[in-house]
Amino acid sequence: MTEKYQALAETIIEKVGGKENINSLAHCITRLRFKLKDEALADTDFLKNMEGIVTVMQSGGQYQVVIGNHVTDVYDTILGLGVSKVSENPAPAKKQNPFDAFIDIVSSIFTPVLGLLCATGMIKGFASMFLSIGWLSDQSGTFIILNALGDSLFYFFPIFLGYTAAEKFKLNHFVGMAIGASLLHPTIGSINALEPLFTIFGGSFMESPIHATFLGVPVILMDYASSVVPILIATYVGSKIEKGFSKIIPDVIKMFALPLLTLLCIVPLTFIVIGPIATWVSQLIGSGFLAIYDLSPVVSGVILGGFWQIMVIFGLHWGIIPIALNNLAIYGQDTLLSLIVPASFAQIGVVLALMLRTKDKKTKTLAFPAFISGVFGITEPAIYGITLPKKWPFIYSCIGAAVGGAITGGTRTLNFVSGGLGIFELPSYVDPKNGINHSFYMCLLAMIVAFIVGFALEFFLFKEEVKPVEAAPAHPINHTKLSSPIEGQVIPLSQINDEAFASELLGVGVAIESTDGRVVAPADGTITSFFPTGHALGFTTDEGIELLIHIGLDTVQLEGKHFTTFAKQGEKVKAGQLLLEYDVESIKKAGYDLTSPVVITNPKDFLDIIINEEDTISLSEELFTIVLS
Structure with missing residues (x-):
């Protein structure tokens, strides 16, 4: 605790209504940002006139006490006095529109893993590059270890997100992790290797072979590795289940009974309901895009290219990938994958422009590794860590991807193998029979154009909230x-x-x-x-x-x-x-x-x-x- 600011911190706590009136506390460069249960209990006039405080703002559901450049010291002192960053009994949040609510959820859940997301993305990208240019063999120990390290976050994403989503939705953190771990357990994946017991929804787009049941209820299994949406929904529903059980379970057994009953409810529910619904929605989207491509390749390129990153966020892209792989297996060529190739280049174009224009040090720090990993096709650090939380940069990347998709769609660009990611996708567009032809050149053109469009939109339409540079060491407010x-x-x-x-x-x-x-x-x-x-x-x-x-x-x-x-x-x-x-x-x-x-x-x-x-x-x-x- 910083004794220098203890008196100030104690007075602030008292005048915002006491510890019991504080739902959460955060800070930015100059302000303490409280979420209070009842702002009417705060003595705003007193705080505004108090030495050591610049002013008080009440905006966006936050009670903001403007301190100045030593806000971090005051914040740490308040935490040292027993105020938590997040209360266990938060007040109802102010109503947001659906898009803002979604952005708030994504930012809260993905922000804690941004650094790791960038680091593993870069490692995976470099491993792919070394493999593609022949510096490493896929059988070498060096590649295997680097690839495993690069995949460590992406493959086990549901476990990491189980923790951060539990923080957001107020679920026991380790219950959230357990839900994610259940989805990835190796025996779950091995069930699909068994002979199907029967098939349900035969003849419809939901036709599914059933390899296992849970208490007689058919379980439709899917691959949850690297997935996002199932664990987020499961954690949210699990938080509601846990809250309900916590009201009726006696305190003497709550320590083990609460997670026991929560997991017994939410994990089967995820396998039986949440996963299958995500699969069927993906299949519907895949069939829809095939129909659109047959109608107009340009329109399908605009739609699939423009919405591809959104589909990836929701895990709905799995409706496209199987169709494309099936085309490659049967016909030796595919048109769908070419529509989505430009998306990652539009994304990194936006990130590069943002890195050049922004003066925010945190954004610059995140942007560089996100750009590098994006070059190699790993765009999650860019999407979740930079462009999506800022809204407009993400929209610009979708526009650039739509333009690139229109090019590959309009020229009926073909790919011939399922190859690398990012820049290393280009070899997949070399025709095994005729060598480099229009498909290769059109793919390269679409990549370049998508990059330029994304870069130009962000660079010339860039708008940044006024943010100061890092504060100097603490001294009296000026x-x-x-x-x-x-x-x-x-x-x-x-x-x-x-x-x-x-x-x-x-x-x-x-x-x-x-x-x-x-x-x-x-x-x-x-x-x-x-x-x-x-x-x-x-x-x-x-x-x-x-x-x-x-x-x-x-x-x-x-x-x-x-x-x-x-x-x-x-x-x-x-x-x-x-x-x-x-x-x-x-x-x-x-x-x-x-x-x-x-x-x-x-x-x-x-x-x-x-x-x-x-x-x-x-x-x-x-x-x-x-x-x-």
């Missing part, structure tokens, strides 16, 4: 507050009809629907620029915060009409000093929008910027809190 220079209704920049401001190309801030026609200095500083038309001015505070105030949209066309200035460029002014007046009604009658952006144009110079989230603001109210260091 922050300042800026009052609003304009009075009116506060509107997020993203909602205004001006792309340059809405995309935050010009700075970070808000727009204000002006009501009283005045602009005052938000702090002591200097007017660094003042347009002759009076519609916009640049302002720099004494602390070096650069502010752009733009009255209305397109009001430059008024050429100064209806604007009256009370200061000039280069003048030093005091906080609250009148700088500009304008005739609100006349400007509106002239057909101009008086939504006025107020943005900080040098946000990267500061540790954090907190924006007042009130709907309306007056000239005397604080608009920005800037953490200087």
